[in-house]
Amino acid sequence: xxxxxxxxxxxxxxxxxxxxxxxxxxxxxxxxxxxxxxxxxxxxxxxxxxxxxxxxxxxxxxxxxxxxxxxxxxxxxxxxxxxxxxxxxxxxxxxxxxxxxxxxxxxxxxxxxxxxxxxxxxxxxxxxxxxxxxxxxxxxxxxxxxxxxxxxxxxxxxxxxxxxxxxxxxxxxxxxxxxxxxxxxxxxxxxxxxxxxxxxxxxxxxxxxxxxxxxxxxxxxxxxxxxxxxxxxxxxxxxxxxxxxxxxxxxxxxxxxxxxxxxxxxxxxxxxxxxxxxxxxxxxxxxxxxxxxxxxxxxxxxxxxxxxxxxxxxxxxxxxxxxxxxxxxxxxxxxxxxxxxx
Numbered sequence: 001x002x003x004x005x006x007x008x009x010x011x012x013x014x015x016x017x018x019x020x021x022x023x024x025x026x027x028x029x030x031x032x033x034x035x036x037x038x039x040x041x042x043x044x045x046x047x048x049x050x051x052x053x054x055x056x057x058x059x060x061x062x063x064x065x066x067x068x069x070x071x072x073x074x075x076x077x078x079x080x081x082x083x084x085x086x087x088x089x090x091x092x093x094x095x096x097x098x099x100x101x102x103x104x105x106x107x108x109x110x111x112x113x114x115x116x117x118x119x120x121x122x123x124x125x126x127x128x129x130x131x132x133x134x135x136x137x138x139x140x141x142x143x144x145x146x147x148x149x150x151x152x153x154x155x156x157x158x159x160x161x162x163x164x165x166x167x168x169x170x171x172x173x174x175x176x177x178x179x180x181x182x183x184x185x186x187x188x189x190x191x192x193x194x195x196x197x198x199x200x201x202x203x204x205x206x207x208x209x210x211x212x213x214x215x216x217x218x219x220x221x222x223x224x225x226x227x228x229x230x231x232x233x234x235x236x237x238x239x240x241x242x243x244x245x246x247x248x249x250x251x252x253x254x255x256x257x258x259x260x261x262x263x264x265x266x267x268x269x270x271x272x273x274x275x276x277x278x279x280x281x282x283x284x285x286x287x288x289x290x291x292x293x294x295x296x297x298x299x300x301x302x303x304x305x306x307x308x309x310x311x312x313x314x315x316x317x318x319x320x321x322x323x324x325x326x327x328x329x330x331x332x333x334x335x336x337x338x339x340x341x342x
Contacts, residue, residue, distance in 0.1 A: 014080065017077055018077055018081070021070070021077060022044055025043075026040045026041055027040075028040075029044060029063070032062055032063045033059060043056075047071055048073075048074035103158070106158075106160055110176060110179075111136075112136065112180075113135075113138060113179070113180050114130065114182045115172075115177065115180050115182070115184070115200075116138070116139045116184045116186065117166040117183065117184065117196060118141060118185070119139050119146045120146060120188075122186040122212065123186045124150065126184055127156070127159060136160075138160045138161065138162060139159060139160065139162070140175055142164060142165050144163055147159075147163065166196045167199065169199060169203065172199065177203045177204050181207075181208060182208040183208070183209045183210070184209075185209070185210070188214070190213055193211045193212065193213070194218075194221060194222055194225055197222065197225050197226060198225050208228050209228050209229075210229045210231065211227045211231070212231045213231070214234070215232075216232065216235075267322075267324050268322075268324075268330045269320050270323060270334055270337055271318065271321075272337055273318075273338055274317040276315075276337045276338060278315045279316065279317050280315065281314070281315055282311065282314055282315075283299075283310070283313045283314075284312060288323075292329040292332060292333055294326065294329050294333060295323065296321055299319055300319065321337075
């Protein structure tokens with residue numbers, strides 16, 4: 001937002017200088033020549049615009065000097081304005097203002113969104129996935145340069161972001177922390193992630209928080225602080241490398257599914273609400289694979305996952321269905337589960 005403040009300040013300063021000079025001209029003519037307001041206003045206008053209509057006869061020498069100073073002031077201001085506006089046009093700042101206003105409008109209307117703290121490499125991968133799956137989000141980034149590098153690319157021109165320190169409560173409120181569903185902490189400093197998670201949970205106790213950590217020791221601290229899930233990049237990298245050696249074909253299959261099946265294929269977690277018509281019914285009764293092009297791979301209930309669930313499994317409120325299949329059908333399933341009855 002600092003960039004927008006700079007642009008608005010530049011425009012405001014230019015307009016303010018014009019108004020001040022105009023006001024000085026009106027007051028000066030009213031004092032020197034005892035003219036009424038409208039006459040002084042008119043003479044000031046034609047003087048600053050340098051239209052060349054001429055001045056009234058029999059004006060004093062003091063007025064001539066004052067008018068000359070006013071003319072040069074007007075020319076200077078006009079040149080300054082032209083150079084400022086030209087700079088704004090050349091640098092594309094007007095487009096930035098337009099884009100910024102649109103973004104502020106989007107943020108104003110956003111709800112049930114996810115807040116991503118950090119717009120670095122990790123944050124970028126998160127944003128890519130959110131954009132692909134139409135998940136509402138707001139990025140909080142302290143470094144304007146990182147955001148500038150992102151929005152240089154067409155695919156990131158319409159990202160939602162706030163420049164500021166996420167440790168500041170005011171910044172979290174600007175990101176609508178009380179209306180957010182989740183918080184993703186990607187900062188390299190574990191202490192920062194810990195502090196932000198504590199602050200965020202205080203402002204929104206129901207917030208689902210995911211954080212990265214650099215060591216298992218910090219992982220425990222984050223979990224004690226109320227973080228719901230912690231990711232260890234070194235652990236993930238190590239397991240991935242081991243899988244490349246021990247089970248290369250399995251890894252190759254997992255990584256190629258998106259490419260093989262295309263953009264219409266995906267994985268999803270469908271949470272069953274308490275008022276869903278599915279609650280109390282057996283999985284086999286639903287016949288999901290017949291009506292929808294999806295497969296239920298697992299059901300997560302009370303923190304435990306049951307893989308390849310049996311057809312006689314009874315669906316409970318707050319269960320999560322882990323499904324794989326056509327994205328359009330996955331969205332249909334999302335709508336089905338929230339219905340009170342069918």
